[in-house]
Amino acid sequence: MHIHKYEKIWLTFGIGSLVVFLGITGVMAFHQGTHPNNSMITVNYEEVDTIAPFNNPGVHKVDGKDWDYEVVVTSSAFFYNPMELVVPVGAKVKFITTSKDVVHGFQITGTNINMMAEPGYVSEYVTTVDQVGEYLIVCNEYCGTGHTQMFSMLKVVEPDEL
Amino acid sequence: MSSSESINGPINNASVAQKKTDQVKIHPRDALLALVHFLVAFLALLLGATAGLLQTLVRSGTFQLPANIGYYQILTLHGVLLALIFTTFFIFGFQIAGVSRTCGTLSDKQRGLGWAGFYLMLIGTIMAGAMILLNEATVLYTFYAPLKAHWVFYTGLALVVVGSWIGALGQVFRWIQWRKEHKGETTPLLSFMVVCNNMLWFVATLGVAIETVVFLIPWSLGIIDRVDVALTRTLFWYFGHALVYFWLLPAYMVWYTVVPRVIGGRMFSDGLARIAFVLFILYSIPVGVHHQLMEPGINGFWKFVQVVLTFFVIIPSFLTAFSLFATFELRGRELGGKGLLGWFKKLPWGDVRFFAPFIGMVSFIPGGIGGVINASYQMNAVIHNTIWVTGHFHLTIATTVILTFFGASYWLIPHLTGRRLTKQIHQLGIMQTWIWAIGMLIMSGTMHIIGLFGSPRRSNFSEYGGAEIAQTWIASEIAQAVGGSLLFIGILLFLIIIGKCFTAPIGFEEFPIAEVAPGAQKTPAWVENFKIWAVILAALILIAYTIPIIDILNNSPLGSVGYRMW
Amino acid sequence: MHQRKKGGDILEDKNQPKEDLKGTLFATLSLGFLMIISWIAIFLLYIGRF
Numbered sequence: 172m173h174i175h176k177y178e179k180i181w182l183t184f185g186i187g188s189l190v191v192f193l194g195i196t197g198v199m200a201f202h203q204g205t206h207p208n209n210s211m212i213t214v215n216y217e218e219v220d221t222i223a224p225f226n227n228p229g230v231h232k233v234d235g236k237d238w239d240y241e242v243v244v245t246s247s248a249f250f251y252n253p254m255e256l257v258v259p260v261g262a263k264v265k266f267i268t269t270s271k272d273v274v275h276g277f278q279i280t281g282t283n284i285n286m287m288a289e290p291g292y293v294s295e296y297v298t299t300v301d302q303v304g305e306y307l308i309v310c311n312e313y314c315g316t317g318h319t320q321m322f323s324m325l326k327v328v329e330p331d332e333l
Numbered sequence: 334m335s336s337s338e339s340i341n342g343p344i345n346n347a348s349v350a351q352k353k354t355d356q357v358k359i360h361p362r363d364a365l366l367a368l369v370h371f372l373v374a375f376l377a378l379l380l381g382a383t384a385g386l387l388q389t390l391v392r393s394g395t396f397q398l399p400a401n402i403g404y405y406q407i408l409t410l411h412g413v414l415l416a417l418i419f420t421t422f423f424i425f426g427f428q429i430a431g432v433s434r435t436c437g438t439l440s441d442k443q444r445g446l447g448w449a450g451f452y453l454m455l456i457g458t459i460m461a462g463a464m465i466l467l468n469e470a471t472v473l474y475t476f477y478a479p480l481k482a483h484w485v486f487y488t489g490l491a492l493v494v495v496g497s498w499i500g501a502l503g504q505v506f507r508w509i510q511w512r513k514e515h516k517g518e519t520t521p522l523l524s525f526m527v528v529c530n531n532m533l534w535f536v537a538t539l540g541v542a543i544e545t546v547v548f549l550i551p552w553s554l555g556i557i558d559r560v561d562v563a564l565t566r567t568l569f570w571y572f573g574h575a576l577v578y579f580w581l582l583p584a585y586m587v588w589y590t591v592v593p594r595v596i597g598g599r600m601f602s603d604g605l606a607r608i609a610f611v612l613f614i615l616y617s618i619p620v621g622v623h624h625q626l627m628e629p630g631i632n633g634f635w636k637f638v639q640v641v642l643t644f645f646v647i648i649p650s651f652l653t654a655f656s657l658f659a660t661f662e663l664r665g666r667e668l669g670g671k672g673l674l675g676w677f678k679k680l681p682w683g684d685v686r687f688f689a690p691f692i693g694m695v696s697f698i699p700g701g702i703g704g705v706i707n708a709s710y711q712m713n714a715v716i717h718n719t720i721w722v723t724g725h726f727h728l729t730i731a732t733t734v735i736l737t738f739f740g741a742s743y744w745l746i747p748h749l750t751g752r753r754l755t756k757q758i759h760q761l762g763i764m765q766t767w768i769w770a771i772g773m774l775i776m777s778g779t780m781h782i783i784g785l786f787g788s789p790r791r792s793n794f795s796e797y798g799g800a801e802i803a804q805t806w807i808a809s810e811i812a813q814a815v816g817g818s819l820l821f822i823g824i825l826l827f828l829i830i831i832g833k834c835f836t837a838p839i840g841f842e843e844f845p846i847a848e849v850a851p852g853a854q855k856t857p858a859w860v861e862n863f864k865i866w867a868v869i870l871a872a873l874i875l876i877a878y879t880i881p882i883i884d885i886l887n888n889s890p891l892g893s894v895g896y897r898m899w
Numbered sequence: 900m901h902q903r904k905k906g907g908d909i910l911e912d913k914n915q916p917k918e919d920l921k922g923t924l925f926a927t928l929s930l931g932f933l934m935i936i937s938w939i940a941i942f943l944l945y946i947g948r949f
Binding site (some may be wrong): 172173174175177178181182185186189193194196197199200201203205206207208209210211212213214215216217248267272273274276278280281283284286287289290291292293294295307309310311312313314316317318319320322325 | 403405406473477479480523561563566579604605608625626627628629630631632633634637638640641644647648651652655659705708709711712713715716717718719750786787789790791792793794795797798800802803854856857888889890892893897898899
């Protein structure tokens with residue numbers, strides 16, 4: 172089928188751009204490790220409060236792992252537990268959450284930490300918190316009438332302010 | 334020579350002039366079937382748009398709903414009525430008219446299937462709608478488990494889907510009949526596109542049908558206690574992405590087959606138009622996981638595979654952009670347009686049949702670009718579940734598609750009712766298009782920006798405990814209310830214009846169908862071989878979904894009981 | 900089978916003067932450019948956040 176020369180130019184340019192986009196995101200995800208929440212860990216959502224790490228929610232310094240801190244949060248209608256998280260700037264942090272009931276969102280606004288919290292599934296995201304500030308955490312998936320009352324706060328502080 | 338003959342096969346008379354108007358008129362029985370679909374669609378539009386107005390006023394912080402109406406209840410109404418009911422009914426009305434126009438009048442059996450489908454869809458709509466109004470289904474149009482609605486809600490939606498299968502069959506059978514009666518000839522383009530869209534729809538709705546019939550209905554009836562949340566979500570989004578192409582393709586049908594005729598030009602390439610639609614069949618479905626990029630339980634590699642497949646579906650839109658500009662440029666130059674872009678000014682800006690779809694096309698520029706960004710794997714984290722996403726789909730379905738549908742209504746309703754599109758309708762229609770464009774620019778533009786600041790979607794008014802960032806969000810919600818109010822005015826104006834269409838002077842209004850350029854190449858027969866496409870589609874779905882589904886089934890934690898959180 | 904050149908014959912005559920679709924090429928490449936700029940903007944936003 173005959174395709175006009177200009178259409179070939181356009182398609183080459185357009186599809187070429189798409190290939191570049193895929194290349195950049197692919198390399199960053201699989202080589203550099205910046206990828207979304209891809210956790211395959213499951214948990215019994217009805218017994219979450221007795222199962223590690225959710226039996227001890229909060230901010231915990233850890234040793235011998237690829238990250239410095241674990242931030243463990245349980246999501247349920249209509250609150251996060253705990254409601255305030257404080258981590259030192261520059262730390263590599265693993266955020267871990269799950270839902271005790273319906274699907275919730277867990278978005279730390281102003282950051283790339285944005286994951287779904289589903290009952291039965293653990294969500295995880297590792298990043299280095301390199302900017303001091305206060306970041307509102309919101310539930311961004313409809314979970315019921317109290318949906319917009321479901322929020323908490325992440326504070327990234329200088330180490331001496333911990 | 335009927336207009337359908339000019340689209341199939343080579344045209345031997347090289348100097349054939351395009352007839353001033355094409356006198357083909359849809360048979361009154363087919364017209365009636367199409368019209369009842371439009372009536373339901375317009376009613377759903379009015380109710381759904383009213384819900385939208387209320388939402389935007391509530392979110393601005395200046396308005397409170399009466400005590401017994403919930404925000405999320407009207408949000409559910411808005412989504413279901415507009416994204417599922419208005420769309421499906423309008424699309425089917427248009428497709429029935431299109432098949433009748435280009436293949437010829439439906440047989441009694443084919444029309445009977447259309448009526449059976451219509452009534453089933455209507456009953457299903459009333460069932461689902463009633464449950465929403467009774468506050469038994471405040472689960473939003475995505476009805477994610479383990480939020481659990483009343484079983485009548487899910488059953489109603491299932492009936493809408495099954496009804497659509499029956500109605501679609503009637504349309505497809507007419508195309509098959511044409512093919513049998515014209516062996517070896519290329520089928521009329523508009524009808525071919527309808528078959529493509531119906532094939533896409535059928536394969537896609539299998540996912541949501543399984544989700545509701547196998548899981549959600551038994552669950553909400555109490556026959557099973559638990560459902561796998563990841564599985565039901567995955568089945569939904571297998572359907573959910575293709576759904577948006579089910580909406581987009583009829584708009585593309587208008588752009589490819591109607592608009593060139595409206596501007597007095599010719600179709601740029603029949604073959605490439607068909608190839609674009611085939612690409613949509615193949616790549617609209619095995620991509621649903623790109624709505625689930627931020628979820629647990631799905632392996633990152635397979636998320637990325639579906640991202641790659643998603644990028645494939647951008648290509649037919651690239652093809653379409655070139656075809657449209659080429660159509661405009663060739664016609665504009667024919668009218669004397671000079672220089673690089675002089676042809677642009679020669680287009681019929683006073684003709685609402687061109688202007689409304691054209692603004693729809695313009696809206697697809699930021700709409701489509703936003704879509705590319707949304708699909709870019711980890712970049713999705715920037716905007717996932719923020720109001721940016723709402724801004725995105727108000728550009729695509731709620732501007733590109735809806736303005737094209739509006740623009741088509743202005744000539745189609747008169748055509749079907751034996752009346753004429755008057756000068757006043759042109760003027761009011763153009764005004765409506767401007768009001769819509771400005772309202773949407775304000776509302777969607779604001780949503781895109783504030784979404785980058787984290788403002789969540791699907792959310793009632795809230796001060797979030799006095800957090801500073803929330804104050805910025807609230808200020809933006811006031812702008813969103815201004816835009817949204819303009820849009821509501823636009824809806825009212827549209828319905829007034831439709832009223833004028835129903836009461837316009839008696840006469841003949843053309844159903845414009847473009848001709849290909851004389852001497853154009855015949856489209857190769859393999860393009861119309863749906864068997865090949867079905868096999869390739871099945872293979873792509875298996876590639877994209879086998880491992881993710883197996884992972885979900887193998888990994889399956891304790892399933893979820895239902896929750897009523899409203 | 901050559902005909903007198905006119906707009907709309909683009910599929911038939913490969914020797915057609917190319918300016919017939921220059922505006923289309925310009926328009927589509929501009930869209931592509933817009934797409935790239937927008938994508939880069941969000942990409943920069945993404946890598947600028949933790």
